[in-house]
Amino acid sequence: MRRVSKFSAAIAVTAALALTATACGESSDESSGSDDGKMKIGMAYDVGGRGDNSFNDSAARGLDKAKAEFGAETKELTAKTGESSADRDQRLQSLAEGGYNPVIAIGFAYKEAVDKIAPKYPKVSFGLVDSVSDAKNVANIVFTEEQGSYLAGVAAALKSKDDKIGFIGGVDLPLIKKFAAGFRQGVLDTKPKATVQIQYLSTGSDLSGFGSPDKGKAAAKGMLDKGIDVIFAAAGGSGAGSIEAVAGKKGAWSIGVDSDQAKDPALSKYADTILTSVVKNVDSGVFDLVKSVKDGKPLTGTQTYSLAKGGVSLTPTGDHLKDIQTQLDEAKKKIVDGTITVKTTT
Known part of the structure; x- marks a missing residue:
């Protein structure tokens, strides 16, 4: 009976962890990373995620470039329509807790979550696209739309x-x-x-x-x-x-x-x-932040990508x-x- 109880408890814990991961959003890369010294990049997409043919896909291109160039491990989580602010908090926290650095939040809807979570992990570099946080360890990636x-x-x-x-x-x-x-x-x-x-x-x-x-x-x-x-x-x-x-x-x-x-x-x-x-060019902002972390000089503060700098353009x-x-x-x-x-x- 004792062994059965331990086994049942293990199953319960595993199920609970699975539910927590689901609450954080869908993941297109289930890699949990490793301790082999590889860089680990966490990406929290806005609603629609990778495959939206627009905003999130632009960010995904930057992530893909960084993954290929730096041999990094990545984890991608996606926001859901109608989710609460607590869901966004949990998504960012789970990436920071998982050893991902940087953790990049795609979209202005993550501002409150970044304001709340980033100060709790001062050794982690956060990126926030399309909004501005005053947290010291955040790079605000904004554009002159x-x-x-x-x-x-x-x-x-x-x-x-x-x-x-x-x-x-x-x-x-x-x-x-x-x-x-x-x-x-x-x-x-x-x-x-x-x-x-x-x-x-x-x-x-x-x-x-x-x-x-x-x-x-x-x-x-x-x-x-x-x-x-x-x-x-x-x-x-x-x-x-x-x-x-x-x-x-x-x-x-x-x-x-x-x-x-x-x-x-x-x-x-x-x-x-x-x-x-x-x-x-959200991809440029994402890649620049990842590279800065890789080089040991993480970007912080507001990084503005203007027309003059090629941050916006017509195709x-x-x-x-x-x-x-x-x-x-x-x-x-x-x-x-x-x-x-x-x-x-x-």
Whole structure:
């Protein structure tokens, strides 16, 4: 009976640990690391995770590069729609406890969790993408989204036939409003008489707007029905629905975000109607942080990836911008030299 009790207890403990791991989110790499001296990198994705064809995939590319270059072991955990702040806390804590260093949180939704967990592990370097923490052992990886979006606005204005242009944001948060503001300014600076319709898929703490392709498709269809012929969607995974809808309307263009969506296997069939994508090089930020930790000089504080530094850009896939490249280059030069100051709010 005594042996049976111990065996049963072991099973119970194992089950409890499994449940805890599940609560932390899905893992695409179950490696728990080892004690052989290898670098161990922990990645906590936003909703949608690896395979979202957008924001998280950009971060994943940086992780993959670091893994290959440094022979590192990695563990990837993913947030779930509707999860609590405690879930994000637990996800980061489990990676820090597991010996992963750095631990990188992808997305502004992790700010409170980083603020809470990072100070508890002062010897671990944390990365926070798209928000800013004051913790001393955190590198805040942020981008000038409005600058890349401005260039997209210029392109949209020059390519639109009827000067009717649309913007779909995933959630009406300050971060996404930066995209909207820059885009709108780029359009109106280029064609003052153009109109820009701005629509958000969800509001406040409801983050479903980042992971609902059906909502993105419906919003885009509504705009197309009103005669809008260029639509920029900064909506994470929901943007795929917008791109699909636009592809079904002759003469219309979509603009992707975060990754070169015309090259994404799941969206490449729509490449002929994807004008360009506003790329945030999250992969560069992720890799730079990992390399700094590997070199023994961890980055801390705010690391801003601007247009001038190549942190944001427009993709040239399909040569759809070829006929307007001169105008885009002129706009870029003016932003970089300060002649144009791009707004962050509409």
